Amino acid sequence: MVAAYLLHGGRGVSVSAHRRIVLIAIIGALIISTSAPLVRLSDVSPATSALFRCAYAVPPMLLLAWLERRRLGPLPRKGLLTAWAAGVVFALDLLFWHHAIDYVGAGLATVLGNLQVFIVAFAAWGLFRERPSNRLMISTPVVFAGVVLISGVFDSAAYGSDPMMGVLAGVATSISYAAFLLLMKGGSDRAAGPLAHATVVATLAIALLSPLFGGADFVPSRPEHGWLVVLALGPQVLGWSLITFTLPRQPAALTALLLLIQPMTTVAISALGLGERPSVLQFAGCAVIVLGVLYGSRRAQPPVDVAPAGLPAVSAEGMRPRQ
Template sequence: MSGQAGPSTAERWQALGVLLLGAAVIGLSPILVRLADAGPAAAGFWRLTFALPLLYAMTRQTSAGPGRPSRYGLAAGLMFTLDLGFWHYGISYTSVTKATVLTNLTPVVVTAFAWIFLKERPRALFLAAVALAVVGAWTMAAAKGAGRPGPNEPLGDALSLTTALWYALYMLAIGEGRKRETTGRLMFWSSAVGAPLLLVAALAFGERLLPGSPGGWAACAALGVMHVAGQGSIAWAMGRLPTSTASVVVVVQPVVAALLGWLLFHEILGPLQALGAAVALAGVVLAQWASRTKAVSPRSPAAP
């Protein structure tokens, strides 16, 4: 593996475009969770359940099927279960904007892990870009009137902030797994692991399991399609980009979520939030610029 060249410039830009698309699609997630008309963990269960048939079909197109789960698929499934559980409860207790922004402080954790354990030492400019993106995201969350107040904002904020850790570990597992296996197989097993765990959590917490309206069912089905399109795109791109770079790019999610929260739920998007969004996006652009001249760690990504 180490003797092969990394992706070309054209492949890198293609991966970046797919990553941005996936991050924008995932920005729909908190909106659909609000519309799902089911419990927080139950919404996560339906998201993965509706996604599984599509992911199975994907594995049949790119390989002989899902095969046996790898340790990376199992680890990604466990981390994503914790990610969805904490995040969906965070969304139910605080605003869409704050829940999404706090969750996407992930780049700090990913950069530290990649530096310490994966030997992906970042440049000083890249660290500055991470800081800029995080400051922008934090400004969006901390601004007065950042979204419609939730029933228990301190709890919701704490759950959303903890989600950043689980999402970071999920991205690291996906990044390592993509060096060895296809997107479809990795996504299938991470979802197959997560669905029953979220079902158990929903039953344990006494949640409403079945959506209470046709619109709720539609939102749950849309969550499944969004999962395949959004997380699938992110996983595919992570086979061609450094994990730390990918983690910064997905900071566009809170910008999308904030705009949708403003349009659909009339959550206030004030001047400070707009400034925070601009700063966060500037950090994303700077991170990509800072990493484009640095040689990518050689890898031989699995086929899509």
């Protein structure tokens, strides 16, 4: 991936590179945080933005996959099939999430997207016998109380065209994204190849599923597609690559803390740049979710000095960015 060539050509990272790893993680989180605002700025239908953010990302991702293949050889058949399956659920993830942005705004939709950490944890418990930590068990009902606050059930001043539908789309996003992470976990220890295959399949799946999600406009236009190109090359390719590189190279608690930059920054960008004004109760719901995810994703573990390159495993306490 991109950052692998910034630090020792993709080899294991020494302790002396720790500050650079943290800096790369922060940069990646800041880049990822612009994803939902860019969707809003493109001002196209949710299916259109989902389709082209993948389509425009395919060429650079194929280049990264080709570079990885030169170093490591062809992707094993199991990894290939799993990546294709992951691409299908990734398509659902993007379609639901872009609808959540449409219903409840970029900031709140991004906060809702971070619920996947809990869904992954309990799914991994059933599939891989990875029991969630006590912290995660305690924080789960607290976090979903935050979801209720965002939904506007008790709030006549709730922000969004349809807050309840926004929450439902956000939860569906998290379920789809959790399935994507679990498939990627069981497929291959590589990064660029599986991601490239998943992105190609996601592009095709979104095109086929788009009629069920309001339809997509297949004709590029300006300036809308200028924003979509920035979305694809920035958050989709560069941001994802940087974050994926840093995840296995630092403790889970530090990863969770750094990745919380993403939803908080998105809420700030959306409020300042897009004029989104969630209600007091919705802001409280955001705070509850962010603090609950931080608390639930922490666990005591020894510091890691050196970690292998490639796609990180997804543990019950692992936390991944909203794409």
